[in-house]
Structure formats: structure tokens, C-alpha cells
Amino acid sequence: MAKFNFASLGPWSKGMFVGVKASDIPNDGVLDALNVDVLPEGSVVSAPWWLKIDSSIAHSLFVCNDRVYGVVDGQVGEITEFGFLGFGSTEASRLAWTEIAGVPYFTDGFGVFRLDGSITRLQANADVDDLDDRVVDMPGGRYITYWNGRIVVAKGSELLFSQPLRYGAHNLLTDYVELGEDVIWLAGLETGLFVGLPDRVLFLDGVTPSELRIRVVAGQSAPGACLVVDGEIIGKPSAGRFVVFFTSSGFALGDGQGMVAHPQVAQVRNLPLHEGIIVRDGYRLFFIRRL
16 A cells, blocks of 8 residues: 655644634634644644555555655556556565655666666666776665765675766776675765664765775664654754664664764663664654564
8 A cells, every 4th residue: 555645734833722712713723624644843734545556466665755666566666646557577576775866766686777757777878988898787786875976785795886976887896895794774875874784883984985984883783674864853954864773772863974873772672673664654763574
């Protein structure tokens, strides 16, 4: 099923009046509201409704610019209020997604693709005169993100980078970093990469793959469970973006400098670290375990 929100009104910053007559409510106030959710700043949005997609297998859902993408019965496409619109087939059991300038990109483990009304595989562009057989089509992997003008793919224990602003081109000799252990999640901010390994979390910052500085910034985390969010979700709208990942002490927040906070550590301890995903619904975050 896919979720849709539509109308938004407000905000009503003066708050809620309780116990007054309808005639005493200001002209710009709301007397009654049905099927809406009230947000913390006083706005209301229409309550979400759900579209059921008849399918035997659906997986790899991804939300980009309030549009829902995924795989339904082997077809990669978009789920709209009118149903599912498929653009092409895949045999992959799982896709990994990222977003660049409002356009979704995904990897199926073998290549990297752009989904923009159709599916296009990213290639090294034969019209560019490389004269260098070390430059190949951008490989696929298990996880994908965007960082510093490059697409980054995690494949086994390696991070594979595209050329700057040439998302389909990968140099076999220079565009990679070997980490020694399999990557279990990957998320990029403008200033660096957060990388989950089986027993620790790394932060990589620098300008090029060969110059990246690697620091250990946190301990063990849940495989697959990371999400990039705006600062507004934690009450810091001017603080830029954060990476959220899941630990035995609940959600952890990583900022653009590689600093990590554990805001739930005083209340939550010793949670199991199953493989899963993190999803956002308004101002709430949810960890969903993969079955």
C-alpha cells in the first residue's frame, strides 16, 4: 500500500481554545476539523489515506519529493493515487535508492540507474573522449548515496565512487576506498559519509576518495537502518541535515562534522539490532525490522 497526503492549512500560532462558544472563535480560527492531523507548529494537514496495490510481491519502496517508487511484481515504477505505473523490469530482490536534485536513482547490485519517466542505466558516456580503459560504467552495489558531486555505492567492503558530476563513470584505479569489512549501511551528507560496519560506525570526510579521512564515531548499529533528515525534525531547522541510524540505545544522530548524539540513551538500552529500515512520518521516526 502507498500513503498520500494532500491539503495543508495554517499555522494557527496562537494555539487552541478550549471551552468557548462557537461565536467567540476568531474569524481566522478553526471551529471543527475532521480527518486531519495537527502538527506541532499549529498547522493541520489532511489525514493520510492509503492506496492498496494488488500484488503478489512488492518491495524496495522509496519516497522522493512526495512521490512513491518501488518494485511491484518485478516492475520498477511509481505508485500514484491511480495505481502503479511500471517503467521496466528487474530480477533483483532488493533495490537501494538515493536522490539527486529531486530525481530518484537506484542500484540493483549490478548497475546504477536513473528513474525519470523511464529507467536509464548510468554509463561512462562514450561521447566523452577518455582514451582510458580504466574508466568504466558505474558499478552497482548493495547501498547507494550521493556525496560531494558523486554517486557512492557500497559493494562488499568497498566504497565505489563515480567521477565528479559524471555519475555514470568510475575509475577503477582511483575511485574506491577499501574498508576491510562489509558495509552494512551508507549515508551521505554534503561534508562527509557515514558508513556502518558490523561493529562500528565510521565518518569519512575529505575532497576526493584518495584524500578521505576515516574516523570511528560510534559503536554497533543495525544493518540497513539509516536515513538523512533535515534539522527541523529535531527542532533545529537551521542546523542543516543529519544522518539518523539505529543503535541498541535507540536512534542516533550524526551531523555534518561527524559528531554523533544518542538522544534516547537515558531511556533506552540493549535493544536488539536486527536488520531493518528507518522511515519518517511527519515528525516521527520509525524503525521497521526486515522479515
